[in-house]
Amino acid sequence: RKEVEQDPGPFNVPEGATVAFNCTYSNSASQSFFWYRQDCRKEPKLLMSVYSSGNEDGRFTAQLNRASQYISLLIRDSKLSDSATYLCAVPPNSGYSTLTFGKGTMLLVSP
Amino acid sequence: NAGVTQTPKFQVLKTGQSMTLQCAQDMNHNSMYWYRQDPGMGLRLIYYSASEGTTDKGEVPNGYNVSRLNKREFSLRLESAAPSQTSVYFCASSEGWGPDTQYFGPGTRLTVL
Numbered sequence: 001r002k003e004v005e006q007d008p009g010p011f012n013v014p015e016g017a018t019v020a021f022n023c024t025y026s027n028s029a030s031q032s033f034f035w036y037r038q039d040c041r042k043e044p045k046l047l048m049s050v051y052s053s054g055n056e057d058g059r060f061t062a063q064l065n066r067a068s069q070y071i072s073l074l075i076r077d078s079k080l081s082d083s084a085t086y087l088c089a090v091p092p093n094s095g096y097s098t099l100t101f102g103k104g105t106m107l108l109v110s111p
Numbered sequence: 112n113a114g115v116t117q118t119p120k121f122q123v124l125k126t127g128q129s130m131t132l133q134c135a136q137d138m139n140h141n142s143m144y145w146y147r148q149d150p151g152m153g154l155r156l157i158y159y160s161a162s163e164g165t166t167d168k169g170e171v172p173n174g175y176n177v178s179r180l181n182k183r184e185f186s187l188r189l190e191s192a193a194p195s196q197t198s199v200y201f202c203a204s205s206e207g208w209g210p211d212t213q214y215f216g217p218g219t220r221l222t223v224l
Contacts (some may be wrong), residue, residue: 098142
């Protein structure tokens with residue numbers, strides 16, 4: 001299994017919909033996970049951190065499933081402004097000890 | 112706080128030319144990183160500096176060199192640019208080493224003809 005995998009999408013949803021993305025990882029010892037948001041032609045920006053108990057911030061909920069080795073991001077009541085690519089980041093299995101980023105999942109929210 | 116800044120924003124080079132991409136952060140972070148991002152490839156780590164005075168190779172270091180000038184600044188040099196180095200380059204920094212949150216600069220769009 002690759003270290004970090006994401007469905008590239010795009011996920012096409014109407015405004016107001018609920019949408020969820022998963023990110024699978026191969027390092028079972030990982031303690032810290034992150035979701036980043038990247039707008040077209042812009043830099044990735046931290047959306048939220050994910051720890052063992054999960055995290056919720058307004059319409060966004062991030063969960064960690066250690067048994068199945070994935071993290072998820074749930075977006076409720078989607079807005080047009082949520083259209084972006086969502087990258088997950090996890091520590092790698094071996095080698096240098098820094099984050100490995102997934103390739104991202106594209107979300108397109110339509111009126 | 113400006114966060115992470117990068118210069119230039121855009122650059123066009125001819126094959127064989129050299130250039131240095133500049134990165135600076137004002138968050139007093141210890142660790143800094145250089146990534147490249149290509150369509151379908153995601154972010155790939157070129158070099159990193161875990162702390163001032165140290166640098167190490169990442170996933171794709173060939174054709175690049177780096178200098179951690181001081182705690183604030185981390186530059187990336189292309190000695191002899193190749194078309195394969197056409198990409199968007201992002202600098203990032205984090206407070207500590209390891210799984211710490213990384214903060215990214217706005218990127219440099221480089222085209223090598």
